[in-house]
Amino acid sequence: MATVTADAPITEAATEQVAHPDPATNVTDGVLALCESDPRCPVYAVPNGVGGWVDVTIDSFVGQVRRTARGLIGLGVGVGDRVVVMAPTSYWWAVIDQAIWFAGGVSVPIYETSSPQQVADVVRHAAPRLALVGGAEIAETVRRGVEAAAEGVRVLAVDGDAALRAIAAHGDGVDEATLEAARSAARLDDVATLVYTSGTTGRPKGVRITHRNLAEGAANIVPFARDILGEGPSRTLIFLPLAHVLARAVQLICLHHGIQVAHSPGAARLTEDLASFRPEWMLAVPRVYEKVHQSLQDAARDAGRRQIAESARRTAVEYSQARQRQADGGDGPSAALRAKRALYDRLVYRRLRDRLGGQIRYMVCGASALSPEIAHFFTGAGLPVQEGYGLTESTAPITLNIPGATRLGTVGLPVPGSTVRVADDGEVLLRGSVVFDGYHRDERATAEAFDDAGFFRTGDLGALDEDGYLAITGRKKELLVTAGGKNIHPAPLEERIRLCPLVAHAVVVGDDRPFVAALITLDAEAVASWSAAAGHEEMSLGEAAEHPAVREQVQQAVDAANEAVSRAESVRTFRILPLEFSEETGHVTPSQKLQRHRVIADCAEEIEGIYSR
Incomplete structure (x- = not known):
């Protein structure tokens, strides 16, 4: 405690702290330790094509990782070289992540929803040797980003057995001693991965995460969270983007401790995958x-x-x-x-x-x-x-x-x-x-x-x-100070307003203003469901924003939020915007965090309209 x-x-x-890994080791040693102690342990599961799953044991996984790592070395990846990974959440992502470390490299994940310009920014800053991508659309995005960055980065596919075999073919001349030297070159305090922040408060920065951060973190959290993770065979389904540090850290924790992971590519298949894989705990x-x-x-x-x-x-x-x-x-x-x-x-x-x-x-x-x-x-x-x-x-x-x-x-x-x-x-x-x-x-x-x-x-x-x-x-940077000098923390108010079933996002504003107000966006799916149930004709978000019944529901949510604060902190008025905040509009990160600074900048006219009345 x-x-x-x-x-x-x-x-x-x-x-x-309860666990102290050897400083001469790195994050791959935990994988090899499990492979040696329990080679038949199922650590992953992949779809069988007919609605079920096939187990992947740790020895099978490590064998595939070794072959892929040899291929990366054959392609010129050396100790400390950076390798971009941009792919949907999948088993192949897991193989590549480990293979980069076995080859002595540093992985640089990029969210699969990133634009060519965002890819270009990362490529310029990280200067990778190679980019590994999943799917034709992502490959095209990366190629455009690489061209814009004016960097000679080779782009290769990693979306399946055939793609990984093609990479592995480049390692025919790489012997076991060369692979082991590359795998064991990094120590705990060496950088394992560069993770670019999703930029909720400004331009993304490359976060240097070390082998210690990953390996020591995994070793210490397991006994602490054992009741969640489970004793003996346990399983979870990961559907968050593996470019996100949370999903990736959890995947590594599972791999080091024999917890089986299946992957779901996103919302379209999530319900089916949950029903068929039947995880014992989930992360979201x-x-x-x-x-x-x-x-x-x-x-x-x-x-x-x-x-x-x-x-x-x-x-x-x-x-x-x-x-x-x-x-x-x-x-x-x-x-x-x-x-x-x-x-x-x-x-x-x-x-x-x-x-x-x-x-x-x-x-x-x-x-x-x-x-x-x-x-x-x-x-x-x-x-x-x-x-x-x-x-x-x-x-x-x-x-x-x-x-x-x-x-x-x-x-x-x-x-x-x-x-x-x-x-x-x-x-x-x-x-x-x-x-x-x-x-x-x-x-x-x-x-x-x-x-x-x-x-x-x-x-x-x-x-x-x-x-x-x-x-x-x-x-801290979101603290609002009204013209009257009142300090307002917007998050609690926004949280309560979002309890309204029709609300997707709420952004409380009022910095240097005479009172507090809110910008509201509606959830398109919830609006469609509500309008059908209420007998209304199908309406656009713009029509819903003006509908009296919708405004009444949002007002009730605002009133309920205001009950938790003083009058000086309360939301006096709100404006429902006829649009959605999303990754595509640049207002939401891939982990679904709202980029407040972008909303404030892009909605400056709407905010000004609230206070000019």
Whole structure:
């Protein structure tokens, strides 16, 4: 358990490190250790083409990695050379990731949704030897990016057995001794991967993540999160982009400890893949859980069971809240609440669990804040939510709620080997074995990122409770100061407004303005479902933005959000925009984080219109 300072308010919490890998090793040694101890352990599963899955054992996986790594060496990849990877989430991604390390290289993942210009920026900055891509469309994007960057980077496909065999063919002259020398060249403190931030606050930077960050992080989090990950054979489905450090770190944790992973390429196949693979725990970002939460209510409304669904939702939330009070020493659920929850378990919750495969014991949430109400709903419905916190610079998870030590509304305790400190101005500071080495080719940004004690400045605002649980309250740079001098943290307000089923995004504004307002965008799927159920003709987002019934629902959500703050902090008015914020528009990152600075810049006219009336 975390240790905390004795002062009030609590300013620091830490959890003692439990694993200390040999400094002469690197992240590939953990893979080889599992292969030696349990060669038949199923570490991956691939689709069999008829709706099922085929196991891939660790010895089979390592054999494929070795062959591919020889091919990379034959293609000229040397120790320390950087290799771009841009492909959908898949088993092939996992093979290539390890093969680059076996060849002594440094991987540079790029989100598959990136534009040619974004690719060009990374290629110029990272100066890779090679680019490995999945699919013809992505290959064309990378080729255009490489041309724009004026760099002579070779582009090769990696989207299947045939593509990997073609790469492996280049390694016919590479012997075992050469491969082993390349694989073992890196040490724990050498850079393993350059991960470019998704740029929610400005131009992306190349985060230097070391073998220590990855290997030591994996070794320490497993005993801490054992109840989530499972004892013995366990399985999970990864569908987040593997270019995202969270999904990639979790995949490596699984690989080092014999937890089987299957991959789903995205939303189109997710429901089918969950049903067929039946994972025991899942990892997702808040937007996924918000969508599942909303789809349940939509389905109930379409079936004429809206009142039952709403009562089931409230019951799950109340039950989870009562269980949390009980864990903190208070009263638990009443007999009446337990009976009501048991009834809805048969009518509603079991069906929800079945939609997710029927075997999920825990749902891990990261990347950004999840509404506590949604977390309580899933937990009360028998799908406990374990929320965590991390950034690219902390190799993702650095705090986590674990079973038996969970406080919904917080992002948990520091993972072993990590320290969380809250500065005088409320900024969350981090130190530990998972904290990055610095920014690639940017000494100034690196120096600015750390304080004099060596803590990383996250830019997030937070607070620690008396037991060391961290709560994130907002972004330091997103703090709004109204013309009247009132400090406003927009995130809590935005979080509550997004509870409205029709709302996709909410952006609270009011910096140097006389009052607080909000920009709202609607969820196109939710609008279509709602309009059909209400008997309205199909409407565009622009029409929905002006519809009185839509505005009434959004106003109710704004009113509910305002109840949690003072009048000076409350949202006085809002504007519903006739558009969506997405990756394509440049307003949302691939991990579904809103790029506030882009929204503010692109919607300057709309914001000015709010205050000029």
